[in-house]
Amino acid sequence: MTGKARPAPALEGVASAERLLTILSAFRKGDSALSLAELSARTGLVKTTIMRLAVSLEGFGYISRTPEGQYRLDAELLRLGMIYQQSFRLEAHVVPVLETLVERTGESASFYIRRGDNRLCLFRVDSPHRLRLHVRPGDRLPMDGSAIAQVLRLFTTSPLPPEAATLDFPLYTAGANDPHVAGMAMPAFGPEEAFAGAVCVTGPITRLTAEAAEAVRPVLREAAARLTRSLGGRMPESPALPAGRRSGE
Known part of the structure; x- marks a missing residue:
């Protein structure tokens, strides 16, 4: 007996992951570091949310804090970029x-x-x-x-x-x-x-x-x-x- 193919489930993104990626995407060419206020303005996220998400991003090496309290991209992104270039x-x-x-x-x-x-x-x-x-x-x-x-x-x-x-x-x-x-x-x-x-x-x-x-x-x-x-x-x-x-x- 031939079974009917099941339709692929409709998948949705994870909101918290999307907010994390929104923070990373906020950095533009020429940015050495961004303040909390700048990140909030570019992402539309409230500052407290950015601060919480930044803890995870810092933990995995995607961003780091400057002595002045600003945020900058960190070395994990460079590592992934190099892997991307080498593989592609x-x-x-x-x-x-x-x-x-x-x-x-x-x-x-x-x-x-x-x-x-x-x-x-x-x-x-x-x-x-x-x-x-x-x-x-x-x-x-x-x-x-x-x-x-x-x-x-x-x-x-x-x-x-x-x-x-x-x-x-x-x-x-x-x-x-x-x-x-x-x-x-x-x-x-x-x-x-x-x-x-x-x-x-x-x-x-x-x-x-x-x-x-x-x-x-x-x-x-x-x-x-x-x-x-x-x-x-x-x-x-x-x-x-x-x-x-x-x-x-």
């Missing part, structure tokens, strides 16, 4: 592709993923030109109208928006979030055509003009295809219409 090793696949892009185009090349309402620069290789956009790995930028954000927005939306089928990849924008900057972006995919991230070329609008972008277009397509193969994926015949999963599904 995405850098070994992405950076050589970016280096080739810089060599062939003369402009800066980056690899972005989406994190909520931001685009996160994971890896970057700078242009040899002195005039260039200064972005560092780890920088979070808004999901604006730039080509990078458009690619991330499209391929992290499920189902894929119908207008994606009408777009010509890689996408090109000039002055979308900075009147002096132009950029091009192309999706790259992992196994089962899962979206991996956006491969991008950016430069001053005076160099990366619409005409110059036409010469970069096949180079960027080739780079995204190379990265996709390296990640164990397959570039769809039309990058606007991947048959498989999106990132995060």
Whole structure:
């Protein structure tokens, strides 16, 4: 007799764990330490709750207290970050592709993923030109109208928006979030055509003009295809219409 498959139980997060993670997520680039008042303002948690949760975070080495009574991130997070980098090793696949892009185009090349309402620069290789956009790995930028954000927005939306089928990849924008900057972006995919991230070329609008972008277009397509193969994926015949999963599904 064939039994009916039981539906997977609907699971919910643990409120106390979510509050702990909210405290860690409150730290931003450039923060050396945060006061109790700053943590409260950023998390929406009351100070007494933060103080209680901080005891657990301190006990496991995620944060520590300064002599002035402020909170700062501690070494356990660095240890986990190193484990993440060593286990994932995405850098070994992405950076050589970016280096080739810089060599062939003369402009800066980056690899972005989406994190909520931001685009996160994971890896970057700078242009040899002195005039260039200064972005560092780890920088979070808004999901604006730039080509990078458009690619991330499209391929992290499920189902894929119908207008994606009408777009010509890689996408090109000039002055979308900075009147002096132009950029091009192309999706790259992992196994089962899962979206991996956006491969991008950016430069001053005076160099990366619409005409110059036409010469970069096949180079960027080739780079995204190379990265996709390296990640164990397959570039769809039309990058606007991947048959498989999106990132995060």
